[in-house]
Amino acid sequence: MLPEVQDTILTVATPAGRSFHAVIRVSGSEAIPSIHEIFVPSANIKLENLQTFVSIKGCICLPAESLKIPAVLYVMRQPHSYTKEDIVEIHTLGGRPIGEMILQYILQKKEGLKDGLRLSRPGEFTKRAFLHGRIDLAQAEAIKNLIRSQSDSELDLAILQLSGNASLRIKDIQNKITSLCTYIEMSIDFSDQDIELISRMEMINKMEDIRNDIVNLMNKPLTDKISSEEIRTVLYGKPNVGKSSLINALLGEKRAIVSDRPGTTRDMVTGVLEIGSVCFKLTDIAGFDEAREPVFLQAREKAQGALKSAHLLLLVFAGNEKMDIQSLEINHSEVANNVIVVVNKCDLMPESSSFELPEEVKKYTVVYVSALTGEGLERLKTLMFDKVLAGQIERSNTLHFFNVYQKDAMQRSYERIEQAIASFRDTMSDEFIAMDLRMAVDILGEVVGEITTEDILDKIFQEFCIGK
Template identity: 75%
Template sequence: MFPETQDTILAVSTPAGRSFHAVIRISGPEAIPSIKEIFVPSTNIKPENIQTFTAIKGRIELPAELLTIPVVLYIMKHPHSYTREDVVEIHTVGAKPIVEIILHAILRKKTGIKQGIRLSRPGEFTKRAFLHGRIDLAQAEAIKNIIRSQSDSELDSAILQLSGNTSKQIKYIQNEITSLCAYIETSIDFSDQDIELISRLEMTDKMERIKDAIVHLINKSPVDKIFSEEINTVLYGKPNAGKSSLVNALLGKKRAIVSDRPGTTRDTVTGVLRIGNVNFRLMDVAGVDDAKEHVFPEAGEKAQSALKNAHVILLVFDGSAKINLQLMKMNLNEVANSVIIVINKCDLTPDHSAFELPDELKKYPFVFTSALTGEGLDRLKSQLLDKVLEGQINQSNTLPFFNVHQKNALQRSYERVEQAIASCRDNMSDEFVVLDMRMAADILGEIVGEITTEDILDKIFCEFCIGK
């Protein structure tokens, strides 16, 4: 029993907002006692005598509120439930006040309850399913993907993952590694007796095949789709902040016209910057100013439309002028997307020690740059890449088969196998080979859930919605 699963948890598991019907889900040792006093079945049966997986009609009676609410109760007794605990679901009408009254009634119930009942945290039902061995981590990730999926193909790949297909493939590779390690370790034990259980050639051959299998998994991940799509990156800021100069400096060529006259850029100028595997389409748009000041209104319209379609927005400021004054002219409502603050012309203000961002901007990452000297450009590039790798960029249809965390694990495992192969080729002793291969298998374990470090688990499950 995990200490945190001793509580009984409770949540509305239908989406918030208007809906025809609502489901309140309760899981834990007190799930059945918690509704005993308030639920009155239509037939003469007590909740504890209801068979598992049966639905029973009845009503919730709340004399204090003078309310009688028609409900259907579903009872799933442990271990035959999603969480492997006793689960009660109350299906009722989808009216928010009614749902809230029922939640309060259950939470305030104290008589006959031995352990606590509380509202669940996001993903806690699924976390319990995982802790009780009902599902593995890859399946938990798949559930999250199903909840978040927006297209049929995303849903298909999430369902495939839920069926345990991914886990099976990963476990297969892990088994291959473990059995190879067992061979090598036995050879080490017998090394003084001149018995060769497995030749170096066979070892490398097996490791190459394991490496190929991992590569296959990495490549099948549609996360690569992100890399084949361009990330629309708009530079937004006051005239003369140095947007066109930055575009030229980042691209390493003169793509946009630069001049010291504010309002130089009229049309949207674009160019593709490749960082790592990702293509960023840099869009240098007309500088923001009061719309009425636009000499060419179309320039302003084009800039607005670029902003709307941006995946990332670089808010560019002239670091040698007052940031607040520049900010006043900008319409931050337009920049709901992923933002990086760029303080340009830092060559003109070499001392940054007293620099402070206005409060509205403090939530964004920021970087000092100089389009003139090239300072800070590498930092800006790595921040752009981070935005993609950390999955902060909202693009349709790019939900990965593996998420960034899993994909990273596959990559690290692959590197360990490569290291083991290199050790083999360099005639290093078997101990080195085994060490790397064991690590490769452990890392794969992160995907199928053999690590249970609390913080990693919490990180995964807190991304769920409440009630799932």
């Protein structure tokens, strides 16, 4: 056990600023003795005899300031507390000044205690929960994300991480690798007896399954629920295909200037469209033409930035124009399930249609609409909502299930499995294959904290706020 973990730590757990409530949190073997002189119970109760998960009314007495403040003491005995140590919390009135006065008084009395007593460092309560086995490292990261969450989607993601589902999947992969490694090592032991414990085909299949498991985990969907975060949706097409009219029709209000003159929209126009439980942030970007004026080129640059960050792309064509003048400057290899082709002005399409979609966009869902008459708009909204419902919207550019350190560890583990597969196919010695598999297991252990260093722990927990 690290020497610093033997200390009893305390802090004001409520954030800085004005507050009607202050919480002083203490964790460690000296938690109860440290507050013995400052907290006076309303009833004749010995604090040392309290069981876990009890609350006691009383008051905080500060003789030097002649203060007597109403308070409630909450006691959580080890090993049932968050840190698996004795924890006491003083809940009292007031904001930061009163809390700091209480801290100062408790710290002045530490000479009479058996073990050390000091102020906590950022994230030290959660760090102790990890070191004592209450949570693993992935869950510790989730707690940090939970504290920092600023939207419903970030909150849902943090709760999903905290559930430990990802940790269980990582440990399942570790068990599969370990089991396979056992077969290989046994084969080494019986190599002189011509005994095949597992066929070569089964061996390669198992390694490939493990590799796929790691890939699937790295690409794990952010959440199983529809998020309330806005889906960035870009309307994209040549000038004068009716993007401005379409965004006005979808929003039911005039947000963009509409004109027959091509290229009227030179700046991005945005609005929020709510469909079911999902909000779509619609962006009508400037049409891409061959203009070379600086103001047009600047608008074009902004539009390209919006395209790169889009969750959903609406490719807009005009149904009353020939396709040879509607070619789009877009790399179709970079878009997949997040595209809907919208053929606007369907009310103006000729009966003997000379309209033919380009081959590269026929693979996408196509909807015919008229911003003027409203035809097809409800169908378009349904398609947009269904893409989110089906989990087809790629949103990894805003939220990540794993952070950069966790993904790096999984990537390194994946590379070890790849090396083991290559060695096996090249009929290299089983010792090399077993070594790569063992290293893959150890690297995955970094994600859940089975193998870690003090530097990694410091990096993670120093980003917490005080009192957590």
